[in-house]
Amino acid sequence: MIRGKFITLEGGEGVGKTTNLAFIKDYLEQHDIPVVVTREPGGTKLAEKIRQLLLDKKSEAISEQAELLMMFAARAQHIKHVIEPALAQGKWVLCDRFTDATYAYQGGGRNMKISVIEGLENLVQGNLRPDLTLLLDAPVEVGIERAGKRGAFDRFESEQVSFFENVRRAYLLQAELHPERIKIVKANQPLVEVQRAIGDVMRIFLGLSANHSTTPSWHRKLT
Numbered sequence: 003m004i005r006g007k008f009i010t011l012e013g014g015e016g017v018g019k020t021t022n023l024a025f026i027k028d029y030l031e032q033h034d035i036p037v038v039v040t041r042e043p044g045g046t047k048l049a050e051k052i053r054q055l056l057l058d059k060k061s062e063a064i065s066e067q068a069e070l071l072m073m074f075a076a077r078a079q080h081i082k083h084v085i086e087p088a089l090a091q092g093k094w095v096l097c098d099r100f101t102d103a104t105y106a107y108q109g110g111g112r113n114m115k116i117s118v119i120e121g122l123e124n125l126v127q128g129n130l131r132p133d134l135t136l137l138l139d140a141p142v143e144v145g146i147e148r149a150g151k152r153g154a155f156d157r158f159e160s161e162q163v164s165f166f167e168n169v170r171r172a173y174l175l176q177a178e179l180h181p182e183r184i185k186i187v188k189a190n191q192p193l194v195e196v197q198r199a200i201g202d203v204m205r206i207f208l209g210l211s212a213n214h215s216t217t218p219s220w221h222r223k224l225t
């Protein structure tokens with residue numbers, strides 16, 4: 003059995019990760035690739051409970067160390083029960099956020115030591131790293147405005163703008179450190195353009211030729 007590929011989608015609040023996850027799933031399935039779609043924190047019953055605790059604005063003040071360890075506790079469950087089994091069965095895993103989010107939010111946002119995050123990454127993940135990461139990047143105000151339209155803010159979304167500026171900077175630094183894996187997609191443009199750019203990245207990742215259509219199927223139907 004050929005091992006599946008592990009693709010992650012990253013970016014600040016409200017940049018469009020969830021929206022574009024469906025597009026990527028659709029793209030892969032059109033190429034007969036079996037896909038498991040999942041998210042972090044979350045993806046298993048226990049990890050989803052940890053997610054609720056992490057996002058709950060009304061929870062007691064969560065220390066930075068507790069927050070970091072909860073992210074990796076959820077991740078350990080997720081890897082063992084969802085990600086690794088799927089990859090071993092030859093399925094591709096498409097995950098809404100993964101460890102780059104920890105570098106961005108706990109490293110950049112909370113100023114936790116990168117060496118500590120690296121230590122936990124090695125402990126929890128062993129050799130597992132994403133094969134491809136799409137980083138949706140947009141100015142912080144754009145993401146916050148989009149997220150605001152969806153309803154009440156959670157514990158992270160209630161942070162100051164400076165927190166999100168640090169998150170964005172840390173994400174861009176991750177992309178600089180791992181240019182072969184992390185591809186930046188400009189998210190501050192109409193959805194059809196974002197998806198055209200994502201389609202280009204996916205086409206190259208799948209080794210398809212340049213004249214292969216990258217227009218979103220829903221857009222093709224409309225035009």
Ligand code: T5A
Nearest residue numbers: 015016017018019020021042043103104107148158192193
């Ligand atoms: N976290 C997570 C950490 O701190 N450390 C970690 O290690 C991990 C894994 C999880 C939180 O946990 C933190 C980070 C997060 O704060 P989440 O739900 O995964 O929460 O993250 P959010 O950023 O909150 O996800 P959202 O669902 O809010 O944002 P998305 O998915 O990026 O945005 P989406 O797709 O819901 O789009 C938002 C709105 O914008 C519109 C959409 O229609 C939607 O209304 N939109 C566009 N509008 C115009 N033009 C475009 N191009 C658009 N694209 C989307």
